[in-house]
Amino acid sequence: DAKTTQPNSMESNEEEPVHLPCNHSTISGTDYIHWYRQLPSQGPEYVIHGLTSNVNNRMASLAIAEDRKSSTLILHRATLRDAAVYYCILNTMEYGNKLVFGAGTILRVKS
Amino acid sequence: KAGVTQTPRYLIKTRGQQVTLSCSPISGHRSVSWYQQTPGQGLQFLFEYFSETQRNKGNFPGRFSGRQFSNSRSEMNVSTLELGDSALYLCASSDMGRRLNTEAFFGQGTRLTVV
Numbered sequence: 243d244a245k246t247t248q249p250n251s252m253e254s255n256e257e258e259p260v261h262l263p264c265n266h267s268t269i270s271g272t273d274y275i276h277w278y279r280q281l282p283s284q285g286p287e288y289v290i291h292g293l294t295s296n297v298n299n300r301m302a303s304l305a306i307a308e309d310r311k312s313s314t315l316i317l318h319r320a321t322l323r324d325a326a327v328y329y330c331i332l333n334t335m336e337y338g339n340k341l342v343f344g345a346g347t348i349l350r351v352k353s
Numbered sequence: 354k355a356g357v358t359q360t361p362r363y364l365i366k367t368r369g370q371q372v373t374l375s376c377s378p379i380s381g382h383r384s385v386s387w388y389q390q391t392p393g394q395g396l397q398f399l400f401e402y403f404s405e406t407q408r409n410k411g412n413f414p415g416r417f418s419g420r421q422f423s424n425s426r427s428e429m430n431v432s433t434l435e436l437g438d439s440a441l442y443l444c445a446s447s448d449m450g451r452r453l454n455t456e457a458f459f460g461q462g463t464r465l466t467v468v
Contacts, residue, residue: 274453285357285443285459286396293454329396333453339384340409341445341457343396 245269246330251348254320262315262347264330269310274333276341277304277315279326286329286343289315325351355380357460359444365466371432374463378425378446384408385427386457387419390441399442402427434467441465 247265254260266275277289290297290304292313297304303316317324329346358377366372378385386409387399398411402421419429425446431438441464445457 272453276456278457283461285445285462286457287459288456291454291456335453337409339386339401339403339447339455339457340398340411341386341388341396342398343388345395 245332245334245342246344248328248330248344248347250345251350253350253352254317256322256351256353257319260317260320260324260349260351262317262328262330262349263312264314265312266330266332267311269332270334272335275304275306275310275313276331276333277302278329278331278341278343279324280329280346281323281326289328291333320349320351322351322353325349357444357446357458359442359460359463361463362461363464363466365468366434367468368434368436370434371430372434372465373428373430374442374444374465376427376429376444376446376460378427378444379448379458382446382448382458383425384447385421385425386445386447387427387429388443388445389413390443390462391439396443399429431465436467439465439467 276291278286280286292304305314327346384403386401390396401409421427441462443462445459447457
């Protein structure tokens with residue numbers, strides 16, 4: 243079901259940038275790339291989404307490859323509160339409004 | 354604006370019993386989806402309701418059912434509980450549904466333990 247591939251885990255130092263990669267080689271032209279994160283003992287939280295162009299919001303930036311087969315979530319300055327599981331999801335017409343979660347990337351932030 | 358509210362937060366039930374979980378979406382949101390999260394299977398989609406109609410369904414047995422009321426509040430029911438139904442049940446709401454650039458807002462979940 244899941245159409246994205248992410249590393250199992252990554253580690254970062256506090257206040258340094260973090261680049262979380264995601265591969266989605268089977269993406270179709272109308273699929274949106276969404277990122278959610280789940281902090282311990284919480285429900286998932288929306289982070290950012292994009293279609294073709296790079297996107298920025300107050301939480302993060304999303305860099306999308308020109309061929310759209312991969313993308314990178316960028317946290318500009320990681321804090322301890324950013325330690326979470328990050329999910330890269332393709333929002334696709336095939337699934338309607340269903341979000342298909344993979345295993346995600348566990349991000350650990352060291353102080 | 355209040356977030357997505359799920360009740361109860363924690364629940365312990367016995368095998369064979371049934372359980373009903375409740376979800377109040379963000380005001381104005383008409384799409385409500387339910388997910389099950391377990392350590393082994395991760396987050397899995399159960400079903401989605403939009404304007405009181407089930408619009409999408411995941412691969413779960415018929416023991417799992419849901420409904421949505423005219424005020425968009427939703428309930429899910431699990432009958433004949435099994436030990437494997439122990440999980441975190443999450444509800445998510447969105448405003449329009451079926452727009453691929455729509456974000457979903459999740460509640461904190463209901464932790465169900467079946468003993």
